[in-house]
Amino acid sequence: MASEIRVPTLGESVTEATVGRWFKKAGETVAADEPIVELETDKVTLEVPAPAAGTLDEITVQEGETVEVGALLGTLGEAGAATPKADDDKKSAKAEASGEKAASASSGKLIDVNVPSAGESVTEAQVGEVYKAVGDAVKVDEPILELETDKAAQEVMSPVDGVLRELAVKKGDEVEVGALLARIEAGAAAGDAAPSAARDARHSDGGTDSPRPPAPAAQKLMEEHKLQAGDIAGSGKDGQILKSDVLAVVERGKDGGTPARGGDEPTRRAPNAPAETPKAARAPTSQADEPREERVKMTRLRQTIARRLKDAQDTAAMLTTFNEVDMKAVMELRSRYKDLFEKKHGVKLGFMGFFTKAVCHALKEIPAVNAEIDGTDIIYKNFCHIGVAVGTDKGLVVPVVRDADQMEIAEVEKEIGRLGAAARDGKLALADMQGGTFTISNGGVYGSLMSTPILNAPQSGILGMHKIQERPMVVGGEIKIRPMMYLALSYDHRIVDGKEAVTFLVRVKESLEDPERLVLDL
Incomplete structure (x- = not known):
């Protein structure tokens, strides 16, 4: 039976999104909960996971197209659903034949730990203390790390007993609601070999080390207003420029800063503009005093x-x-x-x-x-x-x-x-x-x-x-x-x-x- 991939609910005031990119092509096999397509709204970029394991039969909406909440994005067929399981069975049999019991024992399901919802008005948080390291055993409801939101600090608990296999964040990182924090192998014990990294294939394109291109809607708007990526600070994942970032620059241009349209090249805000004043407020530290200073990033709460x-x-x-x-x-x-x-x-x-x-x-x-x-x-x-x-x-x-x-x-x-x-x-x-x-x-x-x-x-x-x-x-x-x-x-x-x-x-x-x-x- 085929499964449908649809646009999820995007928030109380968000009714449509733009398809950013597809992580899979038609005919490729996907695992359950594996990100399959990226959507971009005015405020955030989010990944839509596969509702089940299978094969991507059809892509109904192409990259750059605008879709409404609930719209059909694509369909998954059953054919590929057995493929991951068959591969696992072969690996398990091979491991047992060679005496690799530890590898077999570590083939449990990987459970994603995401940023929980922290209230209607809270959309992002900052990673505080990280209590566990990769390879550590965790118990259900045991704290893994701490998140600091605009209003409070809260601990994120492990949903299962197992071993922490991946930490996707570090202390000080900014994360949005729903973002991946960690992965836990359910039922594993400390010292077991790590499971296959097949589910992490989507990170092989460079991960967070390479800058992400502007979102399609943002790129289109940049071209309309003749703006360059260097003139815009991206607020999306890995510094990606979103539509809202471009709109903010355009709005500033109307107030006398970067021009909204025309001109050979966008210009910076005037030196005496209020927004630039704080940058010049701090006098440089003398060479003698600099080694005795300590620079610490303000917590999100502060x-x-x-x-x-x-x-x-x-x-x-x-x-x-x-x-x-x-x-x-x-x-x-x-x-x-x-x-x-x-x-x-x-x-x-x-x-x-x-x-x-x-x-x-x-x-x-x-x-x-x-x-x-x-x-x-x-x-x-x-x-x-x-x-x-x-x-x-x-x-x-x-x-x-x-x-x-x-x-x-x-x-x-x-x-x-x-x-x-x-x-x-x-x-x-x-x-x-x-x-x-x-x-x-x-x-x-x-x-x-x-x-x-x-x-x-x-x-x-x-x-x-x-x-x-x-x-x-x-x-x-x-x-x-x-x-x-x-x-x-x-x-x-x-x-x-x-x-x-x-x-x-x-x-x-x-x-x-x-x-x-x-x-x-x-």
Whole structure:
């Protein structure tokens, strides 16, 4: 029975693709899951694997043609399906006849380990630590390597027991969702001979060491706009130029950079253009100091942190207002009940539970601080998903306490404890960091006395907590020493007025200085 090769689903907003190249010709034998044709979309190049073993009977779409999702690309016949198996049987028989038991034992099925899907908005990741080397034995669900996405680090587990036969990536590599990471021989033991490399024949054309030509759609667009490959930085696999890369250059040309059409030869962006400014920002290092410098590539998580924080400054009309809170009442309440609280709930009573509840009360009264801007619309959130900034050795992450307004203080403390431990262990799931409506950042744990926190876009508010410092205060006409904390609210002035911001901060202050209000929901 023939098998059909069709265009797979390419993403929520992608409906068509261009056939890049066929890895096989009509009449050739293919193995199950072996890449058979390459498709190119505006954003990515992907390989379509064979749905079954067999012979490529027919190619219905030629290279360079545009096809829609679900379109027929070609058909596979049954004739070739038996060929790989027959070859394996011959090799196995020969190995047994010659006493090569190890080679026979290593002829198990090779299992591909690919980059898993990390969420709707995450399309690529960076390879972090690699825990296993080629030839190492692995157990099912044992970590092989670590991937760092824009939002979190996650470990990729082995799907089977076996031996790691191939590592397709190394630390620091950029990979897309679905890309090959490794191959594992199922059922093999360490020391067994490696299986045949027939399934890797597609890499014999040069692999990643030779540059890939521009994708067909990109090449066509380059010819239309008289652009050369040297003028475009490719974002595809192995630096391949995609259609989106060409479109980006064309768009820049319309803004005064590389010309979109005409001209004897494309010209570079003007020296004073903003995009070129960062390249000249760093002065050269002296010869005496250069040996003492160390250059380390930023992790994807750190790059994203830097980009998002800068984007927040460039996009929002950010302003910060300050107040101070007398922490005496909260500290006395905490001291009085902390042992009983821990005994009953199994978690320590900290300050974050009080602050989270105080923020939720204030957000209900001042909903603009809990809203976000979407174009010309304002989206008001009738729920409180509170992000809690956590510093880790890999950078700042912001896990979210969902529906914090519906929780008791004990529930908030438990959830914050769980999220904090997961963040430090690098085990935060993507769902743990999505959907926040407001953020709390506690710089006080590091000794910060005052700061101006940066918004966690697209949120319109972030509260900065600081160190509790004893200071002389006038209380009832007398000078007394009180434990004081500065509070800082950074907000987006496009949506939050100054009166609302100040009122919000005053409400947080009132709740903390009279914590019974939190218990009584006042």
